[in-house]
Amino acid sequence: MKKILQIGNNVLRKTAQEVAISDIKSTETQEIIKEMSRILSKEEDGVAIAAPQIGYSKRIFVVADKIFEGEEGSPEKIFINPKITNLSKEKTLVDEGCLSVRWKYGRVRRSSKVTIKAYNKEGKKFQRGASGLLAQIFQHETDHLDGVLFVDKADDLKEYIPKDIKNEK
Numbered sequence: 001m002k003k004i005l006q007i008g009n010n011v012l013r014k015t016a017q018e019v020a021i022s023d024i025k026s027t028e029t030q031e032i033i034k035e036m037s038r039i040l041s042k043e044e045d046g047v048a049i050a051a052p053q054i055g056y057s058k059r060i061f062v063v064a065d066k067i068f069e070g071e072e073g074s075p076e077k078i079f080i081n082p083k084i085t086n087l088s089k090e091k092t093l094v095d096e097g098c099l100s101v102r103w104k105y106g107r108v109r110r111s112s113k114v115t116i117k118a119y120n121k122e123g124k125k126f127q128r129g130a131s132g133l134l135a136q137i138f139q140h141e142t143d144h145l146d147g148v149l150f151v152d153k154a155d156d157l158k159e160y161i162p163k164d165i166k167n168e169k
C-alpha cells in the first residue's frame, strides 16, 4: 500500500493537475480515489487527504466520513477539481496539523466560511458551503493542490509525538 508522503517530498510542492472531466470515471481516477479513501480510513486522526499526499499530482481530495456525521442527505466526500469560490472576510485562528507533516501542529488563520465547487466521482458538478472545521479542511486541502503546506502559514508550531509512536523509536 502507498505511504503518505512527508514534507520534503517534491510532489507535495507541485501545483497539481486538473483531472479532465472525461477522465473522472476512468479506472485510473477511480482507483486513485479508492486508494486515497483506504489510506485515509487507516489514519485515526485524519480528517481529509489530497492526492499529492500519496504521490498523485492531481486535483482531488477526499474528506473522512466522520466529518459529515449528523449532516442530512448524502453529502459529497470526494472533491475533484475543487475551487473555492467564496471565502468569508471573517477569519478565525484555528489549530491545524497535517498527515504529511508529522507530528507538528500550529495555528493558522482561516476564513470561517467558504463556498466550494467541485466534481464528484460520477463527474457531476456540485457546490456547497461550509463553516468551522469543514471550511478549514477545504482551505487546507485546496492549499495542498497548490503545493502549499500549513506550516507555510502557521504560527506557534509545536511538535507532539504520540506516546505509542515515541516508543517505537
Ligand SMILES: [Zn+2]
Residues within 6 Å of the ligand: 097, 098, 099, 100, 140, 144
Ligand atoms: Zn494536509
